[in-house]
Amino acid sequence: MIAGAPLALRADTKPILIAAGFVLVILAVGTAYTLATQGAATLLSPAYLIQQLQTGAFLGLVAAGMMLVILIGHIDLSVAWTLAAAAMTATAVGGPLALPAGLAVGVAVGLLNGIGVAYLRVPSMIFTLGVNAVLRGLMVAQTGGFAPQTAATDAMRFLGAERIAGMPVAVLVWAAVSLLTAGLLSRTAFGKALYGMGNSEAAAYLSGIRTRRVTILAFVLCSVLASLAGVMLAGYSTKAYQGMGDAYVLPAIAAVVIGGTHILGGRGRYLGTVVGVILIVLLNSVLSIMQMPEAGRQVIYGGVIIAMLLVYGRGAPTRS
């Protein structure tokens, strides 16, 4: 897993190992619970694990895009309604154009966010929050505030809900996107530029990196992945609905950060984001299996995120 550095653990690998360890702890605790109450290790069955990956695929797509934006020191809070708007647009358009129409929503929102942040210099937290509100307003105006009556197309259903050889297509899409993202980050000029800008935008700019272009591209990719998640989620649940993206914003950011990406940018590996997504999905699932009341689930969920960040903060001192 760690090539070439057997002794000195790379600083950005440690959080991934910790998160992976915690995933095992969650599985162990959950299994102990199911063994005690049901007498069966349900959590270790392939059916359960595949179902978790299916659930995680949507979050994984959103988190992959979010990571690109976080790496350059920004954030995209508009993913919630980008996801919903893409899903609603896709189901409304229908037919063979449903999927391209949904993704086009992502491209448009990403361009808007990117231009607002790169050219108008509005802090991304404010700008994307504003864009999120505008999108919600537009969608409510479009649908009258009710769940759209239109249904997902067959192509959307295929991507979101069907399986190939027992493996959900959504998981395969997530895997493909993951491979592309990992390659993008480690093997392309764009990827290096993201890390460079996150560490020092001034140095990247003075190195002749076209920082505005990189910023816009990062936001576009983030929005496109959110809209892909939206289209697939609509396929999974057969239709789009109001607020379908709300449950994805904070978990996506949390997954990226739990995976070891620095919230202020510049550091982090894509593998960590995948582990972070799995951790969050499993934690949610195990807490609900243990019939933890919603209030307690929220407290534990938030506590785990804070605790993990504290562990990382101590583990990776920075020097300047």
Next chain:
Amino acid sequence: MIQTDSRAPFLTLTGISKRYGGVRALDGVTFACGRGSIHAVLGENGAGKSTLIKIVSGVVQPDEGVMRLDGREVAFPNPAAANRAGVVCVFQELSLMPDLTVADNILAADPPRRFGLIDGRAQRRRAEELLASIGCADVDPRLRVRDLPLSRRQMVEIAKALAKKPRLLILDEATSALTAADVERVYAMLRRLKADGVAILYISHRMHEIDALADTLSVFRNGRHIETFAKGARSPDRIVELMIGREITAQYPPKPRRSRPKPRLEVRDLSWGERLRGLSFSVGSGEIVGLGGLDGQGQKEVLLALFGVLKGVGGTVTVDGRPHRPGSPAEAKDGGLALIPEDRKTEGLMLPMSIADNLVAASLKPLSKGFVIDRAKERAAVADAVRRLQIKIGNADDAVSTLSGGNQQKVVIAKWLMTGPGLILLNDPTRGIDVGTKQEIYRLLRDLADGGAAILFYSTDYDELIGCCDRVSVMYDGRIVRELEGDAITERAIVASALNMGNRVPHHG
């Protein structure tokens, strides 16, 4: 109350050393400063003056050595602790908060309180008193600092220091932004403090200021305290010799003797707001042209304007006969330019990233095949750069922050050489790096020039300009006031032109 011996020094340092990475900034310094004395500290850039001040004022902690204040051993973990002990520093970089009022700023550390809340009226009154004491009664304490001109801000900075009732006041180039009238006011204030028994450490590059003000002088060189003497005990020539030291001679590569080459970079009437007021100059292939003058006369802006960082630049620039109007550093790079920026830690390097990533940061496109970076090519380029500049590294995957200052600067330079630039702009590239690396950089610049590059070189170190440059353009207030060539490049000529005293030549255009 015990009467302390007034002749005993107020501040004594014994064997103080400080290292930054591989660079020894201070090396076993033993130094004393007495009450009621204005003590000037002299030295070239990188001599250790700033580190000395930072240690005394608690900004950094010494690696070894003992500091005593009033005979008692002290260690300041932070500037606030130093302030409490009566050690107050006026830094060169302004430390004011621009959106707060003058009164808020002056009394930021310890505002007057009533019932635990800040007493605004008392704060204003106190600020008025302090400003009046340095002859700045005209500054309204209710104004926001942002709305004051630079020279007034510097006076506010000084008032802020006085608010802390210093027993040891340190001024680090504190007069560089002041108008002549304000400088006189500061002198009067310093003499008053001296009469009151305050110890004053005064750092300045301006000899006439030191002549007018100081009673004791200390010379630092390469992190060592060379000598302390009373004013007038050493001739100015001797002082310069002490500052430069002997090892400096012959450290520069020989300059070629030849006629002036055809210009590669031609600049006509370059202007930018108030900072650049119509400069014209040229740099030829194979030439190293220096930009001299006091700090902040527009030299940095010239480099940034040529590199496409500044917006709204006027005038015409041609490179190799073609018009050059870059809108961004990316376009400047495509035009064959390179800029070694001023601050390598924030502008030159991505510190937490690896040496390899930093080296290739400006060459990502040529190292890519389609979208994907060619790993073999990247490795070869990194190895080549490390070899060419003899950068001392363990592993190219280590963070660049683990390198010494000199090697970090080599990484910045190597990053740009990788792009094969025809015109190289350097902004004070040797600041804060060790003598050995400096010499390597001088050698490298000459080699690059011999290879056909045109080099424009700004340095705050006059000695460097004299040793390296074929020609030196001295700037004052956004203009080139004098151009020196060949043997006419002397410290005397540069200093005289930098202060804009006599020998004025009408600037071009």
